[in-house]
Amino acid sequence: MLALFRVDPPATRSREAKCQHAGMSVDGYRAMTSALRDFLDLVATAGPGADVDALTTDLRRWTDRLAPHRVDESRRVFGERFDLPDRGQTMTPLFVPRLVTTVRAEGVARFGEYFLGSNGAAHGGAVPLLFDEVLGHVVLARGLRARTAYLHTEYRAITPIGRDLTVRARVDRVSGRKLFLTAELSDGDAVCAESEALFVELRDGAP
Numbered sequence: 001m002l003a004l005f006r007v008d009p010p011a012t013r014s015r016e017a018k019c020q021h022a023g024m025s026v027d028g029y030r031a032m033t034s035a036l037r038d039f040l041d042l043v044a045t046a047g048p049g050a051d052v053d054a055l056t057t058d059l060r061r062w063t064d065r066l067a068p069h070r071v072d073e074s075r076r077v078f079g080e081r082f083d084l085p086d087r088g089q090t091m092t093p094l095f096v097p098r099l100v101t102t103v104r105a106e107g108v109a110r111f112g113e114y115f116l117g118s119n120g121a122a123h124g125g126a127v128p129l130l131f132d133e134v135l136g137h138v139v140l141a142r143g144l145r146a147r148t149a150y151l152h153t154e155y156r157a158i159t160p161i162g163r164d165l166t167v168r169a170r171v172d173r174v175s176g177r178k179l180f181l182t183a184e185l186s187d188g189d190a191v192c193a194e195s196e197a198l199f200v201e202l203r204d205g206a207p
């Protein structure tokens, strides 16, 4: 089981307000994204006996229920719950931060079954997705508006599914608006993947 570690976000109160405004409890949103991760993992592991027609009917019903609640990006809750593991989103493999500072981040990562590539190994695209997320935590801790300019990933060994892994990221060098960072994903002593990234601080007025 993953333990939960709280990272103090820059603006928790307004993000909690978003939840309350949306009529959601804080714990309720956390339970929802957790249930969604479990659901996606079970979709990925389902065999031919699964009742796909009934599932489709249920999913369509829920799509119809959610459709009237669409809001613009500034009012969305998904990915904005900085007090929850994974910011209350399911798009990336689970990352539970243990430590986030302006120079480094470290935490537990877990690739659910949903992220399987083949033969027990995580999909190669999911690994940089995790790295971008973890590096983003460091960049955000610096209070910067920045975007990834490149993210080079080296795959050293398979990234196993369904295990608690360790992920670490750090700032190596800063040059003007450029932040050069590195990250590493490991399974015990075995390094699964490494990454080198450049984040560029946005110019004033950049979208």
Ligand SMILES: CCCCCCCCCCCC(=O)SCCNC(=O)CCNC(=O)[C@H](O)C(C)(C)COP(=O)(O)OP(=O)(O)OC[C@H]1O[C@@H](n2cnc3c(N)ncnc32)[C@H](O)[C@@H]1OP(=O)(O)O
Pocket (backbone or CB within 6 Å): 007, 009, 082, 087, 132, 133, 134, 135, 136, 137, 138, 140, 141, 146, 147, 148, 149, 150, 176, 177, 178, 198, 200, 201, 202, 203
């Ligand atoms: C609680 C926490 C939660 C944490 C929450 C976690 C959130 C997850 C974070 C995800 C972050 C993302 O994925 S962001 C989304 C993915 N990325 C993007 O969409 C970015 C698309 N690209 C762009 O917008 C632009 O190209 C920029 C912003 C990267 C750079 O444009 P710019 O601002 O005009 O800067 P520009 O003058 O071109 O370049 C500035 C300097 O950087 C260098 N540079 C720029 N691009 C490159 C490059 N690819 N490779 C080498 N060098 C480059 C230039 O040579 C120059 O160096 P010099 O001449 O000064 O030496």
